[in-house]
Amino acid sequence: MIVLALEVEKQLGALALAVRFQIAGGVTALFGPSGAGKTSLVNMIAGLLKPDRGCIVLDDTTLFDAANAINVPPHRRQIGYVFQEGRLFPHLSVRQNLDYGRRMSGRPRDPTEFERIASLLGITHLLQRRPRMLSGGERQRVAIGRALLMQPRLLLLDEPLASLDAGHKGEILPYLMRLRDQAAVPMVYVSHIAGEVRQIATTVVRLDEGRVLAVGGLELLAGAG
Amino acid sequence: MLELSPAEWTAVELSLRIALVATAWALPFGIAIGWLLARGKFWGKTVLDGLVHLPLVLPPVVTGYLLLLWFGRKGPLGAFLYDHFGIIFAFRWTGAALASGVMGFPLLVRPIRLALETIDRRLEDAAATLGANPALVFFTVTLPLALPGIIAGVLMCFARALGEFGATITFVSNIPGETQTISAAIYTFLQIPDGDAAAGQLVVVAIALSLAALIAAEWLGRRASARFHGE
Numbered sequence A: 001m002i003v004l005a006l007e008v009e010k011q012l013g014a015l016a017l018a019v020r021f022q023i024a025g026g027v028t029a030l031f032g033p034s035g036a037g038k039t040s041l042v043n044m045i046a047g048l049l050k051p052d053r054g055c056i057v058l059d060d061t062t063l064f065d066a067a068n069a070i071n072v073p074p075h076r077r078q079i080g081y082v083f084q085e086g087r088l089f090p091h092l093s094v095r096q097n098l099d100y101g102r103r104m105s106g107r108p109r110d111p112t113e114f115e116r117i118a119s120l121l122g123i124t125h126l127l128q129r130r131p132r133m134l135s136g137g138e139r140q141r142v143a144i145g146r147a148l149l150m151q152p153r154l155l156l157l158d159e160p161l162a163s164l165d166a167g168h169k170g171e172i173l174p175y176l177m178r179l180r181d182q183a184a185v186p187m188v189y190v191s192h193i194a195g196e197v198r199q200i201a202t203t204v205v206r207l208d209e210g211r212v213l214a215v216g217g218l219e220l221l222a223g224a225g
Numbered sequence B: 001m002l003e004l005s006p007a008e009w010t011a012v013e014l015s016l017r018i019a020l021v022a023t024a025w026a027l028p029f030g031i032a033i034g035w036l037l038a039r040g041k042f043w044g045k046t047v048l049d050g051l052v053h054l055p056l057v058l059p060p061v062v063t064g065y066l067l068l069l070w071f072g073r074k075g076p077l078g079a080f081l082y083d084h085f086g087i088i089f090a091f092r093w094t095g096a097a098l099a100s101g102v103m104g105f106p107l108l109v110r111p112i113r114l115a116l117e118t119i120d121r122r123l124e125d126a127a128a129t130l131g132a133n134p135a136l137v138f139f140t141v142t143l144p145l146a147l148p149g150i151i152a153g154v155l156m157c158f159a160r161a162l163g164e165f166g167a168t169i170t171f172v173s174n175i176p177g178e179t180q181t182i183s184a185a186i187y188t189f190l191q192i193p194d195g196d197a198a199a200g201q202l203v204v205v206a207i208a209l210s211l212a213a214l215i216a217a218e219w220l221g222r223r224a225s226a227r228f229h230g231e
Helices: A038-046 A094-105 A111-120 A136-148 A166-182 A194-200 B006-039 B045-057 B060-071 B076-085 B093-118 B121-129 B134-163 B166-172 B182-191 B196-229
Strands: A004-012 A015-023 A027-031 A053-058 A061-065 A079-082 A154-158 A187-191 A203-208 A211-216
Touching: A004 A038, A015 A038, A015 A203, A015 A211, A027 A038, A027 A194, A038 A053, A038 A079, A038 A154, A038 A187, A079 A136, A079 B121, A094 A111, A094 A136, A094 B134, A111 A136, A111 A166, A136 A154, A136 A166, A166 A187, A166 A194, A187 A194, B006 B045, B006 B093, B006 B134, B006 B182, B006 B196, B045 B060, B045 B093, B060 B076, B060 B093, B060 B166, B093 B134, B093 B166, B121 B134, B134 B182, B134 B196, B166 B182, B182 B196
Parallel strands: A027 A187, A027 A203, A079 A154, A154 A187
Antiparallel strands: A004 A015, A004 A053, A053 A061, A203 A211
């Protein structure tokens, strides 16, 4: 079952991005060195960056199709996005951050789901705090919770561990692995670190200089840094 | 000590009302223009920026005279507003509010624009991915994050409106109980023999009100930004 089918081209300064792949459920890693175009790619999936050409289809919904002038705006794509730097809203408490997606889409409160996600990520004791009172690891866990609670059809994670020191990196991966094993939501995981990808990914898309080198299993990581 | 006569109290009360109304009306326009200047990319942006700042550098008498030409009963805008909405500016306190609002406007727009320019746009992207449409992004992320700038602008505009003299007196004259603000009353007292004492009292009031506005601006601004960045 294809979850996401993507065929896009975009000129990004000197980099000519031309990428085509399809992914099924599970965790798909976009793996490649810095400057390979990974972040641009997830921004296109989220709707934050417009491709020059091509199309993006999620399940049976066309999100982008240059030929037919279709470009669903980000707020209607229902794609969760965990950014490298968390991007929690500094003027809202952790609880309000987590609740933001539900409020914006006007869905009724679901305390059971809220409680489930908060305890899954181990952030129930942080709900009253402001983001600036959190450690880096806590911040990323809240960011993951915020994206999950909007009930995404797909979850994008752009180097979610990059801003964390070694100790806090280990704090996040177990949560993501639990999420993967529950198979609740398909994920696209961007990283340039093979060790990280090996632990979390089920499929690997190797990228370099705006091109797909290979799509396959974890064996693609062999020989990579 | 301070013992204000009823006429002086009227001037104080009128000044406060005019400054409040002027600031309240200017605020939505100030946010809109501040947003255009911070985010907009359009032809004539420099011209708009210049127009907004014009009252700051123009002699206030000129601003007042232009207001009289446009918003007087026979002026193009004044006639239109009277015919369609029954609004009169000329020689009314509403005209004083208009003049003060125009004079305070550059001081309102500037901090709002700066605040909007320094907001991390990536937070707005994050809000969009969470399902917020552009209007919701503006009201739930952009505006709250710009709050310190908005507070600073509001209080500067209010303080400026409170003390406005030149444009007001040119546009709506100096009518006790209608357009005679603290500044105009002080001016009037200084024109008559032995008016110094009465003028002195109003001077004290003016200093107190201006100081209060400045202290409030400082305090509120600090509180608002502490909410995001403080300890």
